[in-house]
Amino acid sequence: MPKIIIAGGGLVGAMLANILAESSFEIHVIEKRHNPFVSGFQEKGRSINLALSTRGWHALQRIGLERELLSHAIPMYGRAIHHLSNEISFQPYSIDNQAIYSVSRNTLNLLLLKRLQNFSNVVVHYQKKIVSADIFTAEVHTECGDTFKADALIGADGAFSSIQQAFTKTDRFSFCRKYISHGYKELSIPPDSRGDFVWNPNALHIFPRKRFMLIALPNCNKTFTATLFLDFEGEESFEKLSDEAKVSAFFKTYFEDFVRVAPNFVSEFFENPTSSLGMVSCEPWYRGKTLLIGDAAHAIVPFYGQGMNAGFEDCLILEECLQKSPCDIFKAFQVFADSRKPDTDAIAELAMRNFIEMRDLVTDERFLAKKQIERELVKMAPDVWIPQYSLVTFSRIPYRKALEIGELQDKLLDEVLSQNLSLWQAVEQFKNLRTC
Amino acid sequence: MPKIIIAGGGLVGAMLANILAESSFEIHVIEKRHNPFVSGFQEKGRSINLALSTRGWHALQRIGLERELLSHAIPMYGRAIHHLSNEISFQPYSIDNQAIYSVSRNTLNLLLLKRLQNFSNVVVHYQKKIVSADIFTAEVHTECGDTFKADALIGADGAFSSIQQAFTKTDRFSFCRKYISHGYKELSIPPDSRGDFVWNPNALHIFPRKRFMLIALPNCNKTFTATLFLDFEGEESFEKLSDEAKVSAFFKTYFEDFVRVAPNFVSEFFENPTSSLGMVSCEPWYRGKTLLIGDAAHAIVPFYGQGMNAGFEDCLILEECLQKSPCDIFKAFQVFADSRKPDTDAIAELAMRNFIEMRDLVTDERFLAKKQIERELVKMAPDVWIPQYSLVTFSRIPYRKALEIGELQDKLLDEVLSQNLSLWQAVEQFKNLRTC
Known part of the structure; x- marks a missing residue:
């Protein structure tokens, strides 16, 4: 043996x-x-x-x-985007209700x-x-x-x-x-006064704020674990958040929704480690x-x-x-x-x-327009046009293929957005190019 | 203190x-x-x-x-290229006789x-x-x-x-x-029977052979030190050169000029280490x-x-x-x-x-044509058009500038070679773009 x-x-x-x-x-x-x-x-x-x-x-x-x-x-069927305006919008991960857990x-x-x-x-x-x-x-x-x-x-x-x-x-x-310039810190969100989740537990919550973001995932005990991704140094950074007043003000400015449901975030901010991302x-x-x-x-x-x-x-x-x-x-x-x-x-x-997409593009108009076009393409030809996110997340197609296919799709979506291609033409071209 | x-x-x-x-x-x-x-x-x-x-x-x-x-x-004023045909051609490092030592x-x-x-x-x-x-x-x-x-x-x-x-x-x-796929091995070339250098000592000798090359630099005691750069593995590689007959045949095929002047290369090949390049x-x-x-x-x-x-x-x-x-x-x-x-x-x-240039391009026709054009540009405007090699080797301009300028020059040389630009136009455009 x-x-x-x-x-x-x-x-x-x-x-x-x-x-x-x-x-x-x-x-x-x-x-x-x-x-x-x-x-x-x-x-x-x-x-x-x-x-x-x-x-x-x-x-x-x-x-x-x-x-x-x-x-x-806990299944999460999409992203719940918490906008700076405190609106929440939902972006499903797939059109057929697939989830990450x-x-x-x-x-x-x-x-x-x-x-x-x-x-x-x-x-x-x-x-x-x-x-x-x-x-x-x-x-x-x-x-x-x-x-x-x-x-x-x-x-x-x-x-x-x-x-x-x-x-x-x-x-x-x-x-x-290699390390990126961002670090992360975990913070907790307890259940609400009735002992239930404070937000929809079947979504991955994202607060995209360009250079930084907060995300939250549900736990079985009705809490969420939030993670702040932020530059170590620079204008808005862990280095700058050096005392309780600054931390409090930062979160109130950018993550009001979060502040409302996370009573201990300031003390946790100083108790929990800031970890690097490599x-x-x-x-x-x-x-x-x-x-x-x-x-x-x-x-x-x-x-x-x-x-x-x-x-x-x-x-x-x-x-x-x-x-x-x-x-x-x-x-x-x-x-x-x-x-x-x-x-x-x-x-x-x-x-x-x-990372760029999560913290930045999920609120970008061009990105959202392309996502909208992609949803129509998926409806038209669900067996042909499988979005890159689905290939990575909901299939076992080799990652390198998912990367290649996604790049091809991105080019075609640009063409549709610029009105150089119709939706059908995009599907046809995709079919032909994929088989090459 | x-x-x-x-x-x-x-x-x-x-x-x-x-x-x-x-x-x-x-x-x-x-x-x-x-x-x-x-x-x-x-x-x-x-x-x-x-x-x-x-x-x-x-x-x-x-x-x-x-x-x-x-x-x-010992000053070396240019490259002495040893072709497979045993011809030797000389490429000066500069038009005004500058040397590396x-x-x-x-x-x-x-x-x-x-x-x-x-x-x-x-x-x-x-x-x-x-x-x-x-x-x-x-x-x-x-x-x-x-x-x-x-x-x-x-x-x-x-x-x-x-x-x-x-x-x-x-x-x-x-x-x-990071390591590259090539390794190197040093071999010696003694003085000739009259005690003199076997080749012109005022040149860096190169045997460019596409995937591999041999170079030789002069020493004060009238010897040369040759260095073979070769893949560790693959069709032509250190791995394949596993016995004296194979080493001997390989050098006779590709480096006849060298074999003639290096009596001990086979035994040295097995005595000297094969070093990696990282x-x-x-x-x-x-x-x-x-x-x-x-x-x-x-x-x-x-x-x-x-x-x-x-x-x-x-x-x-x-x-x-x-x-x-x-x-x-x-x-x-x-x-x-x-x-x-x-x-x-x-x-x-x-x-x-x-590395690509030395082992490969120095015998490439397009590369040689561009070098020829560059020599003309240098003659026309010696204070304006300084080749990248000179910027790196014969100046103290920051390396990043030398990289940028070289890329600009390469584009303009392509344009001249394709007859989209005259020599004068190339010089003028270079002047304008450099100042941007």
């Missing part, structure tokens, strides 16, 4: 262990946190809710957890780890912080002096992966970590006996809600590669790395573009 | 120490190698000769070393370190390998257990800088290290009490011969910044970092483009 070490028992590590558990592998998951079934997970400064969509659901279906998770998930990171992680207890060939080693690794011998060393060695090593330990770190010490490993891109993902996967290989900004979804899809695709090379794990690693990277490069790009 | 630690006593660290030695600083240079005045420097796998041009000369002039170095430098890395480094012995306020600590640093307290720790602490710390310790490494452990430090881009360069400079901040590929020249120019610009803020070292660091980065980004881009 080949032995595999999975570094990290977070979302991607635990999902991968679940998927591989059914193959003939002996799996050791090395996790730095405490055993949550003893003491619970408590993580400050990590995003506490996530938007699960089709790619993520597929992985949950693969391991039969989708029903159980559904009872902990607000789920709690902790709940999902616990479900995944709990399911691993059913497998005798899987051991999760808690409180083992990896301090070094040898990617050529598949060996890791932990802070408390343990050494684990296996036939293969998979680094699923996040954007600041210790395994990624070991890759950077080898020659010809290209590595980029991305990781590197190559190769596979070297020696070791593979990087999930955020360790391709961390992205959160604005398309695809970080976890892309990581879960990695697990499905890696399983396919292993099934195609049952006798050669390393060939599977190589095929996975080569075929998957162009897709994660594409979602990295899309996630940055969606 | 403020105390400054300079990490690294290589070319840039030693140059900076020389320049700052005349200010009222106490300077400690921390160098991992042995004291060369006891045992000499011996470095395997580093490029042993370099092309010094105007930016580098300015720094040498600043410290009065230019005359002494000139006696160790082949110098030995070791000779130059020794001259710089020797000059430091004249200053009582400078100490070079040899055999001190830095293993960690605190960029907020300006403190470094060495492998042998020493700690050095100062008012400010400057990391001039190269592309794999230990100080850069300390920056990567702080939040919001964007860092990219670049570093990062931000910010200044944080806490620490500044990155030279390759530690902006390593580039060697194809424009500007790595050392850019690092030396860094030292001159940092001195200017320190002179403008005599009471605030850190303000000077900040101004240096903000103003210099766009220029080193530009030379990084230009260096990659010059």
Whole structure:
């Protein structure tokens, strides 16, 4: 039975262990946190809710957890835009009522780890912080002096992966970590006086304000978690919000709707951390006996809600590669790395573009006119014209294809808006160009 | 007297120490190698000769070393192109006989370190390998257990800088290290039977072969050092050159001229290392009490011969910044970092483009036709139309300007080649657009 070490028992590590558990592998998951079934997970400064969509659901279906998770998930059918005027407008994510799901990171992680207890060939080693690794011998060393060695090593330990770190010490490993100028801070919105959600829970709430924005996702306990995305430095920035009066004034000016329902936002603002937003891109993902996967290989900004979804899809695709090379794990690693990277490069790009869209374009007239045209095109030819957002969120078409198709659509929408093309001509041209 | 630690006593660290030695600083240079005045420097796998041009000369002039170095430098007035047919053609670097200079890395480094012995306020600590640093307290720790602490710390310790490494452990430090698919290997060409250079020593010899190339620079002892740039993997690659017969056949096919004068190339090929080619881009360069400079901040590929020249120019610009803020070292660091980065980004881009030009375009007909037109333009208006190569190599115009001007020139040359513009019109348009 080949032995595999999975570094990290977070979302991607635990999902991968679940998927591989059914193959003939002996799996050791090395996790730095405490055993949550003893003491619970408590993580400050990590995003506490996530938007699960089709790619993520597929992985949950693969391991039969989708029903159980559904009872902990809240469907969001579109964006509720909170304008500066306090008007709210609703933009559905699809014309056929498809939803993304607000789920709690902790709940999902616990479900995944709990399911691993059913497998005798899987051991999760808690409180083992990896301090070094040898990617050529598949060996890791932990802070408390343990050494684990296996036939293969998979680094699923996040954007600041210790395994990624070991890759950077080898020659010809290209590595980029980039931060954007914005940071984020989480704030809470309690239930209303009747114990109910203060807003429609079946929407992702957005306050787009050009250079910055606030969003809010519903939680099962009738609260919302709001996240402010704001420049670290500059005219309107975290740096400028240096005392309670300034924070209060800033929120009253830009987020009046929010201020009305978030009684503790000022004190929370100073209690909660301001976190940075970075991305990781590197190559190769596979070297020696070791593979990087999930955020360790391709961390992205959160604005398309695809970080976890892309990581879960990695697990499905890696399983396919292993099934195609049952006798050669390393060939599977190589095929996975080569075929998957162009897709994660594409979602990295899309996630940055969606930030512009969310904070800015959702109130832009030209953008809204194009969205209106797109809705008509979708009604006319629903099987042909599938918007980019749907391709990314509600399908498993490779991300790189979604990027290409979206760019083609954008050009055609510009043509329709400039009245150079009729709606039918746009559909016809799209059909022809897509098949090229 | 403020105390400054300079990490690294290589070319840039030693140059900076020389320049700052005349200010009222106490300077400690921390160098991992042995004291060369006891045992000499011996470095395997580093490029042993370099092309010094105007930016580098300015720094040498600043410290009065230019005359002494000139006696160790060989002027190269242009490129000697060795065609596959064994013909050699000469492309001058300028119309007025300007040269770049082949110098030995070791000779130059020794001259710089020797000059430091004249200053009582400078100490070079040899055999001190830095293993960690605190960029907020300006403190470094060495492998042998020493700690050095100062008012400010400057990391001039190269592309794999230990100080850069300390920056990567702080939040919001964007860092990219990228490798190109090519590697390089050095090979030697001895003097001929009469003890003279085998080829014209006053040229940089190039064998451009599309995906790969060989270059050769003259040394003072009448030898040449040749460097093969070749893909690591692929059809024609280091990987494929796995035995003596293959190496011999490859060189005979593509570099017959070289084979004739390099009796030991086959054995050297297997004795000498194959080195990778990477670049570093990062931000910010200044944080806490620490500044990155030279390759530690902006390593580039060697194809424009500007790595050392850019690092030396860094030292001159940092001195200017320190002179403008005599009471605030850190303000000077900040101004240096903000103003210099766009220029080193530009030379990084230009260096990659010059690789394409050197290995490929120097034999391309369209490229040669444009070069011919450019020579005519330079003759017509020598004070107006200064080619990009000259701006980079023979001037101190900021690299970002050289990049912009070159792109403008390239467009105008295309227009002249397509007969949309006369030569005079190109000059006039260039004048007008440059002033915009």
